[in-house]
Amino acid sequence: MFKFSLDWVRGLLGEESSLNSILDILCLQGFEVKTVEEINGDQVITIEVKANRPDILSHIGVAREITSFKEFADVSVFDISSYYEFDNTKPNNSEFPVSVKIEEGTCERFSAIMIEGIDNHAKTPNFIKKRLEIFGVNSINAIVDISNYVMLEMGQPTHIYDLDKISNGEIFVQKAKKEEVFLTLTGKSFEVKVGDITIRDNLGVICMAGIIGSQRVEVDEDSKKIMIESAVFEKTAVRVASKRSKISTPASFRFERGVNAKASLDAARILAKKIVETCGGKICGIFDYKCKGLFKENKIRIRVPRVNLVLGTYLIKSEITKYIAKYGFVCCNDSGDALEVLAPHFRLDIDSEIDVIEEVARGFGYNRIEPTNLLADTAYRKNEVYSALDTIRNIMVGVGADEVITYSFIQSNAMEVLGILPKDKAYGDVFLQNPISSSYSLMRPTLVVSLLQTLSYNYSMGNYDLILFELGRTYVRDQNYDTGYKETDVLGVIISGNKINKGWGIKDDLKFDFYDLNDLINIIYNEFGQDFSVLPGEFLFLNNEKSALFSSICHGFEINVEGKYSGFFGEINKKIFSEIVPNVKLIKDDIFYCEIFIESIKENKKQLKFESKFPLILRMYNLNCPKDVSASRITDVIKNSADFVRNIKIKDVYGSEEKDNHALLFEVSYRLSSRTLTTKEIEDTEHIFLDKLNKELGVSVKL
Amino acid sequence: MKDLSNKADEKKQEFLKMFELLKSEKDLRKLEILFKSFLKDLYSELKFFDLNEKKTNGKIINDFKNAMQLEFSSAYEKFGLESETRRHDPSIIRSGIKFGSVHPLIKLYKKMEKIFLNMGFSVVQGPEIELDCYNFEKLNMPPHHPARDMQDTFYISSPEVLLRSHTSCVQIRTMESIKPPFQIISPGTVYRVDDIDPQHTPMFYQVEGLVISENASFANLKSILIKLLREIFGREIGVRFRPSYYPYTEPSAAIDMSCIKCDGQGCQTCSGAGWITVLGSGMVHYKVLREAGIDSERYIGFAFGLGLNRLALLYYDLNEIRKIYENDVSIWRQL
Numbered sequence A: 001m002f003k004f005s006l007d008w009v010r011g012l013l014g015e016e017s018s019l020n021s022i023l024d025i026l027c028l029q030g031f032e033v034k035t036v037e038e039i040n041g042d043q044v045i046t047i048e049v050k051a052n053r054p055d056i057l058s059h060i061g062v063a064r065e066i067t068s069f070k071e072f073a074d075v076s077v078f079d080i081s082s083y084y085e086f087d088n089t090k091p092n093n094s095e096f097p098v099s100v101k102i103e104e105g106t107c108e109r110f111s112a113i114m115i116e117g118i119d120n121h122a123k124t125p126n127f128i129k130k131r132l133e134i135f136g137v138n139s140i141n142a143i144v145d146i147s148n149y150v151m152l153e154m155g156q157p158t159h160i161y162d163l164d165k166i167s168n169g170e171i172f173v174q175k176a177k178k179e180e181v182f183l184t185l186t187g188k189s190f191e192v193k194v195g196d197i198t199i200r201d202n203l204g205v206i207c208m209a210g211i212i213g214s215q216r217v218e219v220d221e222d223s224k225k226i227m228i229e230s231a232v233f234e235k236t237a238v239r240v241a242s243k244r245s246k247i248s249t250p251a252s253f254r255f256e257r258g259v260n261a262k263a264s265l266d267a268a269r270i271l272a273k274k275i276v277e278t279c280g281g282k283i284c285g286i287f288d289y290k291c292k293g294l295f296k297e298n299k300i301r302i303r304v305p306r307v308n309l310v311l312g313t314y315l316i317k318s319e320i321t322k323y324i325a326k327y328g329f330v331c332c333n334d335s336g337d338a339l340e341v342l343a344p345h346f347r348l349d350i351d352s353e354i355d356v357i358e359e360v361a362r363g364f365g366y367n368r369i370e371p372t373n374l375l376a377d378t379a380y381r382k383n384e385v386y387s388a389l390d391t392i393r394n395i396m397v398g399v400g401a402d403e404v405i406t407y408s409f410i411q412s413n414a415m416e417v418l419g420i421l422p423k424d425k426a427y428g429d430v431f432l433q434n435p436i437s438s439s440y441s442l443m444r445p446t447l448v449v450s451l452l453q454t455l456s457y458n459y460s461m462g463n464y465d466l467i468l469f470e471l472g473r474t475y476v477r478d479q480n481y482d483t484g485y486k487e488t489d490v491l492g493v494i495i496s497g498n499k500i501n502k503g504w505g506i507k508d509d510l511k512f513d514f515y516d517l518n519d520l521i522n523i524i525y526n527e528f529g530q531d532f533s534v535l536p537g538e539f540l541f542l543n544n545e546k547s548a549l550f551s552s553i554c555h556g557f558e559i560n561v562e563g564k565y566s567g568f569f570g571e572i573n574k575k576i577f578s579e580i581v582p583n584v585k586l587i588k589d590d591i592f593y594c595e596i597f598i599e600s601i602k603e604n605k606k607q608l609k610f611e612s613k614f615p616l617i618l619r620m621y622n623l624n625c626p627k628d629v630s631a632s633r634i635t636d637v638i639k640n641s642a643d644f645v646r647n648i649k650i651k652d653v654y655g656s657e658e659k660d661n662h663a664l665l666f667e668v669s670y671r672l673s674s675r676t677l678t679t680k681e682i683e684d685t686e687h688i689f690l691d692k693l694n695k696e697l698g699v700s701v702k703l
Numbered sequence B: 001m002k003d004l005s006n007k008a009d010e011k012k013q014e015f016l017k018m019f020e021l022l023k024s025e026k027d028l029r030k031l032e033i034l035f036k037s038f039l040k041d042l043y044s045e046l047k048f049f050d051l052n053e054k055k056t057n058g059k060i061i062n063d064f065k066n067a068m069q070l071e072f073s074s075a076y077e078k079f080g081l082e083s084e085t086r087r088h089d090p091s092i093i094r095s096g097i098k099f100g101s102v103h104p105l106i107k108l109y110k111k112m113e114k115i116f117l118n119m120g121f122s123v124v125q126g127p128e129i130e131l132d133c134y135n136f137e138k139l140n141m142p143p144h145h146p147a148r149d150m151q152d153t154f155y156i157s158s159p160e161v162l163l164r165s166h167t168s169c170v171q172i173r174t175m176e177s178i179k180p181p182f183q184i185i186s187p188g189t190v191y192r193v194d195d196i197d198p199q200h201t202p203m204f205y206q207v208e209g210l211v212i213s214e215n216a217s218f219a220n221l222k223s224i225l226i227k228l229l230r231e232i233f234g235r236e237i238g239v240r241f242r243p244s245y246y247p248y249t250e251p252s253a254a255i256d257m258s259c260i261k262c263d264g265q266g267c268q269t270c271s272g273a274g275w276i277t278v279l280g281s282g283m284v285h286y287k288v289l290r291e292a293g294i295d296s297e298r299y300i301g302f303a304f305g306l307g308l309n310r311l312a313l314l315y316y317d318l319n320e321i322r323k324i325y326e327n328d329v330s331i332w333r334q335l
């Protein structure tokens, strides 16, 4: 973000452009206007300056960008050397009164000007004071105020030292070799770490390069002899130190993004001139350090066909030259299909052909590029998981379920509360290092907590009798993945309440029960033609089950596909959940939950088979069975009694809770493809399986 | 052979007498009930017959039924009624058949997805827990790049493993695994550190697209995104492209659409600007292509991305972004 004053920019432009025209230009040139505030009769405009354009973090930068938009732009008027008049005396490092020693790699440039005999009791010029006020910068003393003013105008942060406070006339710019602490201008202590760039004298740190100076050498109203530092420090070091110390200053903000080192000395000269004008004194030395290649010309070759390929335009060479000239690019070589252009020195973001192509696009105008249809010969790639998600969503909506999306993070203590141990299947310990709160901290290994929360939230909002589902992800550690974590797309379904409300001839509410959930799981796997089996579960947050399928008591059931754990289901243990989902007490009915891993579902090709034209014969059998005999065993016996057994359906299960037996009503259908079955054939088959059921499973026909 | 013809005949005579005695519509309905239950009895007797007997007697019953039905229709006519009159009241809605609801974000996404699929895009997905190199480094955002400040990131273990702050990582993974040319979209959940309040959530749904070919230009990018917005929001919507910056694209563009609330006149929704920024896009940076092992001289391409949650607020005219994850399903059912 950069705030600028409209008056200030108008002054630089030398014209009275209207506020709206300036706002429009900035927006269309890529600087989004965030706010416009009126302060002291001036308009203060905040624009978003993206990381690639640090040259806009100054009033001159803004003025330049506005000028560029004009038809016959000449941005060279904003080159500091032509814009300001100042003393051009050459630097002379050996005669500079202070010894400045610079470690390689600390800065691109380090310019310094020494002034002696100043009187800092002088008042800050009024117009400077007023302008700083607009930006909420407090007036401190003339020298500091002028230095802030120059930064806002030109973008070069400077720092000023009271030379009388510096020990032994020696200054070192170097990376810190040990940890130390010093007091900053604002009176806070700063912890210097090894490798931080510091400016120091014999006594210690006098400035954290590009961030903040030390109190010890601070300029005050009694300062007589000062040194202006106008440098450009290595930006990563500034950023690291600023982030770590959480001290961000207008200077560090600019250094992190980049400051034009080519203009540093000129900025120092302008600042020196303004200080002398206000506080008197005399320049008595100029120092200048430049890293190698600083003033090398930035020439870039651009190919005209490439420009048109990337932009989809039909621009010719002269047009291209014209559009980039607006931004200060000069064409210096023209050969065949290519141009060589010289980038303006203040543009730190230009270092390849594409950077110039972008300027062509800006100069031409994004809105003038004609949209054209893409002709790309690309192959469609099927996404198996994704299409399975779609199919499942359709099934769920078809059975009347409502889709929800919940946060991927759950309470940090969820595993302990639910009694899930590291060895357990639903366990997860993927925690965020910087969660927004402990309630949103654990990357969920199961959707059950989120769905139960959502179900109870809906009950609290008066929405009852629900099937809710989420197609979401779960997260666990797994070294087989390059990230070290495995993410699984899963379907979570939670069911509770009435399936059918009483009325319309129905005497009692019909509740959703376990068999509705079980149906749903079967519907989903059947849709894909995928077989699965059920194993006893060990999910302590699901209720105990004494299922006829298994010999021992289990907690919920596990879904298994081709030997792989692929999900689980069962009845929610409300007591266990009440600690993390307090509202669960609002739900009086049983709650059922299932989770299916989408990866376990493979689309299997199914074939249609037309049945024979001979009649299907239906027979009902009301069987009295011990409760520990599972229906699947009875079905198997019937199925295996003859090949013409077509289909077996369980039409009813009834009997009292206390008794050891219950009744199952089976409907069995028979059909042959070659002829009509005789009654005798069916009766013979019945005898075989009823006899077997009785002998092997203790199942008898109920009379 | 067993034969039901006598039984049927007797009953027929009995019924015919009763027809003569009918006084009201009510009597007629009573008679019809008697007839239907007798018919049912007849049919049930068929069960005990063998195949031949079934054939003969089935015909007898049918003849009886047809004859009687003729009598009934003329009797109904006598009372000025159609024979099969019912008393159904369509103003009663029982809500006995339930249809579910799709989450509004997904509903909007699916609409968008259909547009992309029709344009030949494929859908790809990738992990949400990501490596720094896919979320930042290979997108031309090396460590300490100031652009990283734009995305406040959740870390699993810093600095290497994080929750992706955009789905651009999927694009990198795709570029590393398949050869161009291709057109993909990568929808999915992304995360940025933000407290939960009416206008913020720490997670949102993003849809990004990537096209890499030998000739995918900025002009093509414009065409696709204008089509997308107009398909979703209507033909008359204005679309504006302006320069922007992302480290992974150049030239980059922000895409504004004319405010659908005020038609570009300026209102609260668009902060008076008349335009709302809905998409970010640009030509894929050559450094990104190179990182992914694609010849950046031969192939060019473009990428774009949008946050679906904010778009959903606009689309459904809602004011609280937080509600999207509260899941009051009675609201979802309005769609």
Ligand SMILES: [Zn+2]
Pocket: B259, B260, B261, B262, B263, B264, B265, B266, B267, B268, B269, B270, B271, B272, B274, B275
């Ligand atoms: Zn508006």
